[in-house]
Amino acid sequence: MRLLKKILLWAAAIVLVLYIGVCSYFYSKQADILFAPTKLADNYQFKFHGKFTEKKIKTDGATLDGLLFKSDSSKGLIFYLHGNGGALDTWGDIASLYTDLCYDLFILDYRGYGKSDGKISSEKQLFDDVQVVYDSLRSLYPENKIIILGFSIGTCPAAMLAARNHPETLILQAPYYSMTDMMKRTYPFLPTVLLRFPLNTDKYLKEVKAPVYIFHGDADNVIYYGSSVKLIADCKPGDELITLPGQGHARFTHNPDYIAALEKILE
Numbered sequence: 041m042r043l044l045k046k047i048l049l050w051a052a053a054i055v056l057v058l059y060i061g062v063c064s065y066f067y068s069k070q071a072d073i074l075f076a077p078t079k080l081a082d083n084y085q086f087k088f089h090g091k092f093t094e095k096k097i098k099t100d101g102a103t104l105d106g107l108l109f110k111s112d113s114s115k116g117l118i119f120y121l122h123g124n125g126g127a128l129d130t131w132g133d134i135a136s137l138y139t140d141l142c143y144d145l146f147i148l149d150y151r152g153y154g155k156s157d158g159k160i161s162s163e164k165q166l167f168d169d170v171q172v173v174y175d176s177l178r179s180l181y182p183e184n185k186i187i188i189l190g191f192s193i194g195t196c197p198a199a200m201l202a203a204r205n206h207p208e209t210l211i212l213q214a215p216y217y218s219m220t221d222m223m224k225r226t227y228p229f230l231p232t233v234l235l236r237f238p239l240n241t242d243k244y245l246k247e248v249k250a251p252v253y254i255f256h257g258d259a260d261n262v263i264y265y266g267s268s269v270k271l272i273a274d275c276k277p278g279d280e281l282i283t284l285p286g287q288g289h290a291r292f293t294h295n296p297d298y299i300a301a302l303e304k305i306l307e
Contacts (some may be wrong), residue, residue: 070236074219075160077153078127088132090139095146097303100165101174102157106173109145110133114206115306116185119177119201120147120196121170123290127154137293141306143187148173161235170197174205182222184208187306189286190215192263192289196239203247209305212254213292217242217267225264242274253305255298257287 086094091110096103107128118138122131128149138145151158151169160166177186187209189200195215202210207304216222220232241305245252256268265283272281282301284292292298 043055043183050186055141059102070234074124074237075150075152075164076125077150078125078129079152079269080127080154085127086129086132088135090136092132092135095176097173097176099169102169102268104146104151104157104169104173105150105153105155106146107132107135107145109139111139111142112122113142113143114144115142116187117144117146117177117181118187119306120145121190121198122147122149123192123194126195127238129154134293136301137299139228141303143306144181146177161241166237167200170201172266174201178205188195191292192252193239196244197240199241199244202252207250210248210250210252211302211305212241212252212268214256214260214263214289215241215254215271216263217270220268221267224264240273243285245271246274248275250277253301254279254281255284255292255301256281257284257289257295260289262289272286278299 050297057166084086086092086107088109092111093108095106095108097106098104105128109132120131120134120138131147133148135145139225148170150154150162150166156289183206186207188198188202188207189211190196191213192215195212196219198210198212199215201207216239218241219237220235223232223235254268254272254275256265268281272279284295284297
């Protein structure tokens, strides 16, 4: 009996050490789990159809890279905050949908993505960066002609910008309710106190005064569709959740239902 108790104590100690190790790894590698950037050489030359210019914007401790795509007859600007993978060399492929609808489009590469300097190290840093970029764009376009559009990981920064500023419209594609909510579903065995990037989309949406349109595919296996159902419940009357039947997590610009709804919004 005494031997069995010792074995159980040793087993419990080993499990505890392993659990602490997993928690430590998650805490230290959190940014690497959330963000999967592609780096581009400083002399990389972008090649896209249509008119575009590359813009360098200095923030606190970094220079961020972005592309401004121009329409032939601009009604305003869409500031696009992309997902957690890739860089502008692939994200730029979406531009023609928006420029064909007579909107200029600015796509930003976050820190560590593409030709942008540094690495994302905190939520505050990410938010400060996108605010600096928004301020730069606001010097080129009237704020009431700026639409903020966020996809996936970019939806919380987009909601934050819309809450703290006065854009014309906020559009979210496949948003998460919060990263705390996602963590509870994905890593239910880990305490949420470890989360360094809470990314509370729900909190910011409650403060947005501009019209809000949420798009989410009901076949999304990355960010569950119920996230948007919960988010729209936090929104003000008149805001809209547009469900895309059979749509997965990506390739929104190829979905005819998305394009049709977007055309109505941008009218």
